[in-house]
Amino acid sequence: MAYTRGNLAVKEKTAERGHQNPRYRETTKVVTRRSSLPVKEKLLYMVTILFCVAVMGGLLWQNANLYSIKREMYNLDTEMQTMTVEVKELSVQKEKLEEEIPAKAAALGYVEQQEGFHIQVPSNSQATGPVDEVTTAKK
Template identity: 40%
Template sequence: MAYTRGNLAVKPKPNERVSPGYREQTKVVTRRTSLPIREKLLYLVTVISFVAIASLIIWRYAHIYDLNKQSQRMADMITSNKVKISQLEVQRQTLKESVVDIAIKSGYVLPEEASIIHVPRVSSSMESSETKVPDVDTAEK
């Protein structure tokens, strides 16, 4: 039974067919209207602004990542340099202790404690008396 404008008490009318093989078909066609230019520009500006903000944020994160990587490399270099410095300190200490033995083996003698050697300071160039600079002891500097 057909539903006719909200009233079920109405008796439906029988459909008469002219031709038994022909049935009328209706097709719904929807057309999309194009967007106005202002709305298109608004969408374009919105997308461009989102892309710009996203690229700025990504660039900042990449810069921070690069700084962190550089600081890690510097920390690694500092630790390796500290290890090298400690090795060189040990080597310096051993050389400092063995320099007296090597000098004695080479034929040098140790100076006596009571003997003090004074070397006078002499100017290397002969200057005239007008331009002569007085000798200044290095202890006074």
């Protein structure tokens, strides 16, 4: 006996006809209807998806901030390296200029003093009295 649409008590149609070839072929199609989701379940799914999107957005924002900080650090490091090279070049240039000072001073007529320094007190001062002498002090 055939199993037709969930019922075993139905006779086969080919048996009733006496084994004749049918003019047409009967086909059955199973149609299943999906029931729609309840509103609460839809809201639950929507809230879950929004939460996941918010977490991903937060992670992206944090990652973007870290990238910008790392980029700034890299830029500062390269800037420090260029400044260090520039400082070294300027210190070498300073040393060269310091070596040239005595030669240029001699060319301009300056004389290097041997000992001490001279203090000349003008005669207009009213300290304890007029002093017209030059004092020399040693270093």
